Amino acid sequence: MSVDNNTVKKIARLARIHVDEDRREALAGELNAILSWIEQLETVDTDNVEPLASVTGHSLPIRDDMVSDGNRQEQVIANAPETTSGFFVVPKVVE
């Protein structure tokens, strides 16, 4: 698999990251280097190995269904550039 300039442009747009046109070539090279390293990993035979999600031996922590948070509207909207009566206010986004 190989990443070209157009793929860089596409994934940058999907991630909402601005990438100048003259940076695409270099980024494609970096991404290809990462991908070739992953290809190298794929040569390891893992046929009889269980997938490993964690090396700590912990399982997913589970909490009880209790209301223990919320009622902190001021904190939640504190960093918003614009608010009104408790709402975040953003440029109109509508279909």
Place this chain on the structure above:
Amino acid sequence: MSNLVQGQTGEWEVVIGMEVHAQVTSDSKLFSGSSTAFGAGPNQNVSLVDAAMPGMLPVINGTCVRQAIKTGLGLKADINLTSVFDRKNYFYADLPQGYQISQFKHPIVGEGVLTIELSDGSSHVIGIERLHLEQDAGKSLHDQHPSKSYIDLNRSGVALMEIVSKPDLRSAEQAGAYIKKLRSILRYLGTCDGNMEEGSLRADVNVSVRKPGAPLGTRTETKNLNSVRFIMQSIDAEVERQIEVIEGGGEIFQETRLFDTSTGMTRAMRSKEDAHDYRYFPDPDLLPLTFTQNYVDQIAAELPELPDDLRVRMVNDYGLSSYDAAVLTEERETALFYEKASIGRDRKIVANWMSVELFGALNKAGKTLAESPITPVALGELVDLITDGTISGRIAKDVFADMFETGKAAANIIESKGLKQVSDTGAIEAMIDKVIAENQDKVDEYRNGKDKLFGFFVGQTMKLSGGQANPGMVNQLLKNKLK
């Protein structure tokens, strides 16, 4: 009954699959401790996890897991002892994380089934593809300001079950029956309140058409339908549109559409070429979700009786018609009301009084069963007074109307209005004699073979008694007298 739709070029088969989002009944959210309660002020039920503040970590709510397993069991589905949470990446103003935590490759529940019954008496088994847990997004209000949208994150992070059917549905009617049955099962299980108006149950509907026997056509997806009626209307509209396009030489594109409730038509959403590139990957903040078969078995042992089983029991043990049983089991509250009203009594008569008189009166008054002025016990007592001969079925209707109006017990109304049925042979005979004496000409005609007149004599006698004579006795005594 054929489900094929007639077009200009012959018949078309409709293929429908549904994705239903059901809000899990829980006090707190899927990955945070803030409340799921409906109707709080803007951004009040929001924790820093739900607002996706940097450094916040999700911790899963055990009850939501249990509810998903329970729902899976209710759909007779495979429960996966290991499942994985993935990030579904997209940008929208009401999705502060920039991704939705969902389950993609390894859902908590696998394949199951759901049986629907149609008005023609047929039943169909609809395949369930999967059920997975995911977060809801926040809510955007677009109509408060000319150039701004307002964002409320109260729903952000609330647990949803996405329940995906196989493309087994063949008509709008089937789709309507599917969502109603699913809602009923969820409500029996207590895993989702099924409140479509508050958005607790929403459906995305995938529709395609094909010539019978042909491979599947290209499908469109109509999003976010929040009533049974809109689901059915949108399917009819979309089927009609697709057939017109194809028969006109056009092509159907795989796209997302919206149903416009004011025009009754679907329309394409502004197409976003990247909209479906979600770049799923396992959420590194969450280990795989695992539990034991023993845990699943415990939940299975506590499952309530589900509408299908209850319906079968009502048909087999109570002798109800399949239709009556379906009506009485659709809502759990209705089934409980019926059980209370009919226990120890003639189950069929109570079923009739409920589905005809009570539902009729409630409908007319615009009331729900919960608001019924007549309690289950009061309805049962009324039926007792009919079956023991105290009042006739005819008088019972008046008593019922009075009960509905005043909330009084049947026995009180009968007592105070003197409506007790006349079952005294002597009294009824005296009335019959009077009727015969006043209608001698008709008696002669009857005796000369005009059998149809018998009904006239019954009617006259009942009228004379003010409706209170025991109809069975009137019939019997009249037969003897007119011989």
